[in-house]
Amino acid sequence: MTAVAQPASWVPLGPEQSREIWSLIQTIEKHDGTAFRTSQAEVDSYFDSAYLWRASGVRTVFGELIAYGLSRMPRLHGDSVEIIMSGGVHPDYRSIGLGAGLVETQLATSEQLAQGEVRRATATMHVDSESADLMDLLERAGFVNTSSYIQMRRKLDDFVPNIEIPGFISIVELSSLTDDDIRRAHNEIYFELAGQGPMSPEQWTAERAFLMREWSFAALDRRGDRPRLAGYILSAKYDQEWADIGWSEGYIDEVAVHKEWRRMNLMTALLSSAMVAYRNDGVEYAGIDVSIDPQADNPFDRVRLFSDFEFEKTVQTFVMSRPIDLQPTAIQS
Known part of the structure; x- marks a missing residue:
């Protein structure tokens, strides 16, 4: 672990920093050995006009981006909406409180996005089963596991x-x-x-x-x-x-x-x-994410379906969710 050169600063991020965010994501994914790789085009899509978004990050005094967090909400929604949170911390700067700070900041920005727009909002983050530290961090912030999905793959x-x-x-x-x-x-x-x-x-x-x-x-x-x-x-x-x-x-x-x-x-x-x-x-391969609903009578039915089709399980991802506290707004007559 490397100590953050003081003072590190929180900064707003946007599409102008898309390539810089992508570079940080690449570093995180390679270090963590994730089963997927994010492209530059995917990062660009985070700021698509179909969504309302808020993004922020942490820079050292030398200007290096060492953490980022993003909250996205679809512009078209009903009375209830799901706000997707994503983010990460550079491997050299973990276990010093940046992750907790990011979650707190993302929850605050998610509340800002939803306030006055909907009656109910939920913050959601997708976490790989191997990311025990992030899972623990989210649980301490009030998130619970509401569902999950299993990545499956078949040789062709x-x-x-x-x-x-x-x-x-x-x-x-x-x-x-x-x-x-x-x-x-x-x-x-x-x-x-x-x-x-x-x-x-x-x-x-x-x-x-x-x-x-x-x-x-x-x-x-x-x-x-x-x-x-x-x-x-x-x-x-x-x-x-x-x-x-x-x-x-x-x-x-x-x-x-x-x-x-x-x-x-x-x-x-x-x-x-x-x-x-x-x-x-x-x-060479076909891949798919198969959703698991813990509330269903037979939550693994779809997994069995694809297993019968000779798909094999690779990694499981948990969907962690938490209701967002919204202040009541006056009803217009």
Whole structure:
């Protein structure tokens, strides 16, 4: 551990410091051996106009950025909103209180973002299972583990597609539909499954910056006068990670099927179509984050589904959440 040259100072950060933040993130990820690597484009997206954001950091007297924290809230929201917190501290400057200071600052800025905008707000941070110190820090700040997801991976060299779906269903490339078709389907499915609020067109675009249309597909029900969207799979290409992790990987960002068409083997068909597309492009692995809901009757059902598809578990990430204290605002008559 290196002592911070005094006096270190807290400074506001923004898109002008994007490359500097990325450099710090690279140092943190390499030191911690994370299973992923953040790209410059991802850091740029932190400041996308689809979100309200606040960012701050710590500099030494020599100007080196040694910590950063960011809070983001979608501009389009209902009465309840989730504010995503992210951040990190340079490995040489840990265990001297900077992490606790960052969490405190991010909670304060999250409250500023939400105040007067919503009735309920929750601060959320995603923490790898190997980051015990950060988990402890958040728990001491009042965060609790509300859910988690497991990263899973499958080698593609021995993959043999086996798709059996009803004859009235067609699997087509994503280019056959508009982004708004898929966005509306996403909003309907995730509201039904989890009461999740809608994503705006701007937020959808920001979240899909790494979408690979050639690897993404939709399932269409051809019965009737007009085809109906039964499900879809969205794939991403995070090739900035490949050199560091040592292999190429097509990532399944999202796969979903409308309630009416479940139990028709559509999810398997969509997965197979994407994995064939990865392999045809010379990609070695397929990867996915599989969510775990501790409140569900069978929280590991989806993990078993992908295990049956020969995906293997790699690392687990916990979603840590805490309600944000908001002052009541006067109701306008």
